[in-house]
Amino acid sequence: xxxxxxxxxxxxxxxxxxxxxxxxxxxxxxxxxxxxxxxxxxxxxxxxxxxxxxxxxxxxxxxxxxxxxxxxxxxxxxxxxxxxxxxxxxxxxxxxxxxxxxxxxxxxxxxxxxxxxxxxxxxxxxxxxxxxxxxxxxxxxxxxxxxxxxxxxxxxxxxxxxxxxxxxxxxxxxxxxxxxxxxxxxxxxxxxxxxxxxxxxxxxxxxxxxxxxxxxxxxxxxxxxxxxxxxxxxxxxxxxxxxxxxxxxxxxxxxxxxxxxxxxxxxxxxxxxxxxxxxxxxxxxxxxxxxxxxxxxxxxxxxxxxxxxxxxxxxxxxxxxxxxxxxxxxxxxxxxxxxxxxxxxxxxxxxxxxxxxxxxxxx
Amino acid sequence: xxxxxxxxxxxxxxxxxxxxxxxxxxxxxxxxxxxxxxxxxxxxxxxxxxxxxxxxxxxxxxxxxxxxxxxxxxxxxxxxxxxxxxxxxxxxxxxxxxxxxxxxxxxxxxxxxxxxxxxxxxxxxxxxxxxxxxxxxxxxxxxxxxxxxxxxxxxxxxxxxxxxxxxxxxxxxxxxxxxxxxxxxxxxxxxxxxxxxxxxxxxxxxxxxxxxxxxxxxxxxxxxxxxxxxxxxxxxxxxxxxxxxxxxxxxxxxxxxxxxxxxxxxxxxxxxxxxxxxxxxxxxxxxxxxxxxxxxxxxxxxxxxxxxxxxxx
Numbered sequence: 001x002x003x004x005x006x007x008x009x010x011x012x013x014x015x016x017x018x019x020x021x022x023x024x025x026x027x028x029x030x031x032x033x034x035x036x037x038x039x040x041x042x043x044x045x046x047x048x049x050x051x052x053x054x055x056x057x058x059x060x061x062x063x064x065x066x067x068x069x070x071x072x073x074x075x076x077x078x079x080x081x082x083x084x085x086x087x088x089x090x091x092x093x094x095x096x097x098x099x100x101x102x103x104x105x106x107x108x109x110x111x112x113x114x115x116x117x118x119x120x121x122x123x124x125x126x127x128x129x130x131x132x133x134x135x136x137x138x139x140x141x142x143x144x145x146x147x148x149x150x151x152x153x154x155x156x157x158x159x160x161x162x163x164x165x166x167x168x169x170x171x172x173x174x175x176x177x178x179x180x181x182x183x184x185x186x187x188x189x190x191x192x193x194x195x196x197x198x199x200x201x202x203x204x205x206x207x208x209x210x211x212x213x214x215x216x217x218x219x220x221x222x223x224x225x226x227x228x229x230x231x232x233x234x235x236x237x238x239x240x241x242x243x244x245x246x247x248x249x250x251x252x253x254x255x256x257x258x259x260x261x262x263x264x265x266x267x268x269x270x271x272x273x274x275x276x277x278x279x280x281x282x283x284x285x286x287x288x289x290x291x292x293x294x295x296x297x298x299x300x301x302x303x304x305x306x307x308x309x310x311x312x313x314x315x316x317x318x319x320x321x322x323x324x325x326x327x328x329x330x331x332x333x334x335x336x337x338x339x340x341x342x343x344x345x346x347x348x349x350x351x352x353x354x355x356x357x358x359x360x361x362x363x
Numbered sequence: 364x365x366x367x368x369x370x371x372x373x374x375x376x377x378x379x380x381x382x383x384x385x386x387x388x389x390x391x392x393x394x395x396x397x398x399x400x401x402x403x404x405x406x407x408x409x410x411x412x413x414x415x416x417x418x419x420x421x422x423x424x425x426x427x428x429x430x431x432x433x434x435x436x437x438x439x440x441x442x443x444x445x446x447x448x449x450x451x452x453x454x455x456x457x458x459x460x461x462x463x464x465x466x467x468x469x470x471x472x473x474x475x476x477x478x479x480x481x482x483x484x485x486x487x488x489x490x491x492x493x494x495x496x497x498x499x500x501x502x503x504x505x506x507x508x509x510x511x512x513x514x515x516x517x518x519x520x521x522x523x524x525x526x527x528x529x530x531x532x533x534x535x536x537x538x539x540x541x542x543x544x545x546x547x548x549x550x551x552x553x554x555x556x557x558x559x560x561x562x563x564x565x566x567x568x569x570x571x572x573x574x575x576x577x578x579x580x581x582x583x584x585x586x587x588x589x590x591x592x593x594x595x596x597x598x599x600x601x602x603x604x605x606x607x608x609x610x611x612x613x614x615x616x617x618x619x620x621x622x623x624x625x626x627x628x629x630x631x632x633x634x635x636x637x638x639x640x641x642x643x644x645x646x647x648x649x650x651x652x653x654x655x656x657x658x659x660x661x662x663x664x665x666x667x668x669x670x671x672x673x674x675x676x
Contacts, residue, residue, distance in 0.1 A: 142651075150648075294457060
């Protein structure tokens with residue numbers, strides 16, 4: 001136990017659990033303020049998510065739905081943590097996710113392309129968009145946070161314009177993949193059978209976990225990953241050691257962009273949702289990805305669990321009693337959790353001091 | 364043409380207020396990414412006052428109360444940034460981002476709860492203020508003068524004087540350039556940074572209410588403020604962290620933002636038949652281009668973004 005407390009991973013774990021508990025507690029207080037009577041039920045509903053359904057068949061099905069949306073969130077959170085290792089804050093993940101969605105859906109619905117082409121296109125477009133931020137950062141000293149936000153809005157309007165060409169004439173939503181181009185759907189390989197025949201469970205779910213493991217290997221076990229982390233720790237030292245920091249920044253942004261772009265394809269190529277062409281705000285997926293990556297202690301493996309958790313409470317928010325509360329209470333809890341993640345550095349310091357003190361006492 | 368001018372000035376007013384807010388915070392050494400969230404909170408405060416203020420209450424009290432609500436809420440909300448980044452040395456980017464998300468989420472939750480309580484069928488996050496908004500406008504021969512324009516000019520002048528001509532302003536700037544040196548001559552860095560962040564809350568909150576009353580008579584809080592807080596940061600960088608230059612660059616950005624509202628009124632623009640999406644993108648595209656050319660020789664405060672550590676020299 002002591003060893004666990006002293007280890008880096010153990011401290012991250014404790015810090016994350018504390019953030020979650022505090023976040024839920026603050027959410028509960030807010031619910032109390034809105035309507036004290038139903039607050040306990042509401043917070044339990046959010047935590048229970050699919051356990052809301054009494055039958056195990058329905059539970060498995062909705063568990064599946066949560067997983068379908070976890071895959072894109074995991075991709076966005078990997079994108080953000082990957083960039084963060086190099087000292088870049090990829091707030092543009094939302095835009096990269098949008099451009100990935102746009103490329104994948106347009107090719108699938110407009111050109112009838114098979115799924116794997118759409119997935120590749122999503123990756124490439126995401127990478128290209130992110131490279132704009134990378135180039136601006138390394139050659140023109142433009143803060144990647146500001147350029148990322150600007151690109152988010154530009155791509156949102158662009159995606160709305162492009163996808164209007166493949167939308168239903170009577171609704172603001174794009175055509176369904178199932179009716180237009182079944183080949184555009186990522187294959188399920190029968191995985192849906194495990195989740196009460198949930199047809200939206202596809203290769204995307206296991207693939208996203210594999211990619212998370214791949215990113216971990218890339219960052220921790222390869223020379224390239226070491227170079228990237230060195231650039232993140234000390235830009236000047238890395239430069240002095242002969243690493244090309246400008247190239248590293250751009251390559252990092254491109255990989256991060258490809259990951260977020262893939263996220264867009266992983267959601268919209270399952271047919272789970274259609275893009276709404278009148279959407280007036282940037283998709284929250286990229287921002288929730290920030291929450292997931294910091295909650296996961298900036299580790300790709302941790303991100304798998306934290307992404308699931310964030311998606312779990314976001315989905316749970318949809319079940320709260322709408323006559324009293326709104327589903328956005330989950331967004332509020334997520335935002336509070338990110339805020340608290342800002343204190344993790346301080347908390348780790350306290351834990352470390354406490355552990356050292358204990359050790360000193362034992363001597 | 365008058366319409367374009369009117370929108371340009373009011374959007375420029377928003378950008379000026381928020382960018383100067385960011386400028387105070389950064390001069391004290393704290394990067395305020397959370398401006399967007401502060402704007403939402405200020406907007407919420409002001410909109411609630413306008414929504415519930417009795418119609419017989421008179422114009423001046425309404426204007427004053429709306430502004431006070433926006434400013435106070437903005438300042439309180441900015442304390443979230445101050446506490447985390449000054450006392451706990453938290454990562455300013457994460458905290459700012461969290462504040463932006465929290466601002467929109469909290470405003471949506473609050474407004475929806477309020478709307479459903481008044482009318483169980485109303486689950487929207489919209490507040491309407493068609494009538495109260497008229498209190499802010501004076502029609503000057505086709506040009507709708509907004510009292511906020513005057514307020515902005517006054518605050519702009521005050522900010523300039525405060526930042527460059529007073530002891531407080533100079534001390535504040537010292538804390539953003541070299542906090543250890545400032546501390547060595549007896550300036551309290553923590554206090555200065557608190558003042559910087561709270562001023563940014565004041566101006567950001569005010570900017571929020573000006574923004575949501577600028578072109579429309581109702582606001583859907585689910586949308587936050589559509590990246591305006593970040594546009595303001597770009598204006599601040601373009602204005603090289605100086606209030607007078609910020610005002611000039613705000614006019615430029617205001618022009619492009621205004622175009623998306625009124626381009627239909629220009630015959631030559633309407634005949635070009637450019638989709639409205641392009642006009643919506645325009646301010647953001649211009650922003651990127653301008654930043655690409657101006658950021659290289661940026662004069663950002665040297666110590667911004669770095670938590671103050673007493674032990675460091």
